[in-house]
Amino acid sequence: MSKSHLLKVASLLTAGMLLSSSVLATERLRVAGNFPTDHSVSRAMEVFKEEVESASNGEIRVDLFPAMQLGGATENVDQVRSGSIFAVFTSIAYFTRSVPDYEAVSLPFLFDNRDQAFAVMDGPVGEHLDAKMAELGLVNLGYGELGFRHVTNNLRPITSVEDFEGMRIRLQPNEVHLQTFRALGANPVSMDVSELYSALQQGVLDGQENPYNIIASRRFNEVQEHLSDSGHFYDFINAVANQRRYNALSEEHREIIDDAMQTAMLWQREAATEEEDAWREQLIEGGMVFTPISTELRAELREATLEVAESLKDRVDPDFIELVFQEAEAAL
Template sequence: MKPFLPLLAGSVIALSAVAAHAEKIRVAGNFATEHSSSQAMQVFKDEVEALSNGEIEVDLFPARQLGGAAENVQAVKLGAVEIVWVGSAYLSRTVPDLAAVSMPFQFADRAEAFAVVDGPLGDKLDEKLADESMLSLGYMELGFRQLTNNVRPITGIADIDGLKIRLQPNETHLATFRALGANPVAMDVNELYSALEQGVIDGQENPFSIIDVAGYAEVQKHVSNTNHFFDFISVVANKKRFESLSPEHQEAVLAAMDKAIDFQRTLAAEQDAAALDKLIADGMVYTEVSPEFAAALRETTAPVAAEAKASLSPDVAELLAGQ
């Protein structure tokens, strides 16, 4: 047994040396730990650490541990964190051309939505992000956004009139709800729950899965399947920091993220399907949108989509027209 002790000691020293020299990657997000995207980032962590043989160490900070969504975007731009996963709307003021994939009633289903961001238009948007020192690592599903409020059931456009609704800081989203007669308020998700609880705002809009895991059923009464936007989660890295990695480590990060995104898209669809039943069980009153109401929503917001398209860069507009 004596020869084993020096061998064991040598192994511990070797492992300690690897840990001491491991590349550190800090990853921040504002989604709850139960959300599919946070679970996917754990997949990313496990995969990239395995692919790099421990030469990369990933520290995850979900659930707003490093601040709200806007703060996390700023942190990755400055290089304070290496990667952020965040609703794409929080990048739209930096890259306005992201409006190309955030128009009202743009996609019929998630398959159509992902075909766009995984194709030439998505590639062009990634170039726009790179111009702002952010490297796109891919798009997860945030999902179809649904309207909740504490005032009344939503059965027609007149029911939206005058409601103070929190939205993400996306100009197209805000213009959409102005067109519907609401009083939209851009607010970081970090402040949302307390604003709803205190009655500062009447309602908000999010995918069913977010409404569930964020606990909004505790502070909101009514929910409808308005499906007014399909939203994405952008995973972006600080471009300079990523390019400082060795080619082997860059390859490990990209491969691990591909696996994580595939995992998340599958899980997101499952969570979304189950979330509405959970919200109803938790006491929310569900009002289904009729075909006539859906048609009126599309008609009323069509000028917003047209204006958003007109504001796009010519190269982005050309690709969007080809979809």
């Protein structure tokens, strides 16, 4: 074999080893979500991916699995816990069983507007919740908007507290949410969102409650007739990572992840705000009967659910509940 040929072989081997080393050095992060692809949360996942891969010059690759590709919200949370995926974008409701303190920001009629809600979550209240999650081996990377939740049903328009009597309605796995509708006389059922459409279609349930964006993007309007603007809860989404896998990243890569998530969540909050009215109009134009909640009825609903905050003190430190109320009042 000639000397020149040996040099070519050596060069090819070196290039191959460098390429192999580069591939092995690339971080691969699997991130799941349970929102439809056109939802602002799924689009925020794309923003996160673009920011991470650009800032890391390809050293980190983010593989996205939106729209329940890896299962429902409950399954995704379990996957993050085990470390089989790096992170999940989902509602905070799916962490309330492990961190009951989340129920304190889920109380009925707690927030009047989204600016107030985020002023609370971006301050000491959010820091407390992040610390609770860290105790479970989870890292909160950021909070976004799921939005004010509204009731739909196939029984009747909502014009009085009595209209909730006996209503079989789906709720998230959040005890505060369930207690709120029990206080209104309804029969709430905890169910993963992945099962909800068929349950409504088959008449197993009379109704459900979700932000306009979820009602529309999951096409619940196809199996529900009546829509209100009850706005009984304000709901947050959070992006949560496995702590062990997060800490295994280099300091530089963790900073890239943090900055990218901040950019993605701020983008999502703005998109959700801009799209709120359009989602509602889409539902009305699609044939849903829209019955606005009067100021008087809203006051009656608030009064009927006051007991929920008191009962929460059996599960959550009363001092933290008081902090939530104080921060909410200060943010008005």
